[in-house]
Amino acid sequence: KPHVNVGTIxxxxxxxxxxxxxxxxxxxxxxxxxxxxxxxxxKAPEEKKRGITIATV
Known part of the structure; x- marks a missing residue:
């Protein structure tokens, strides 16, 4: 199954x-x-609390 990771900077x-x-x-x-x-x-609690994205999906 093909898999693609997307990173956004x-x-x-x-x-x-x-x-x-x-x-x-x-x-x-x-x-x-x-x-x-x-x-x-x-998804992470720290992300929701601070309104930021720490890790990419």
Whole structure:
């Protein structure tokens, strides 16, 4: 089964999580991946508390 990791690098609060969610949505629409909602990407308690993403999906 093919597997792809996506890493997004950028400044704080510049849409990295939004971009990653959009990429998974487009791939899901094409049947190539499972869409991951914006709020599912920032799962760790520290991320939710601080409103940041520490690790990528």
């Amino acid at each position: 950028g400044h704080v609060d510049h849409g990295k999580t939004t971009l990653t969610a959009a990429i998974t949505k487009v791939l899901a629409d094409e049947g190539k991946a499972k869409a991951i909602a914006f709020d599912e990407i920032d």
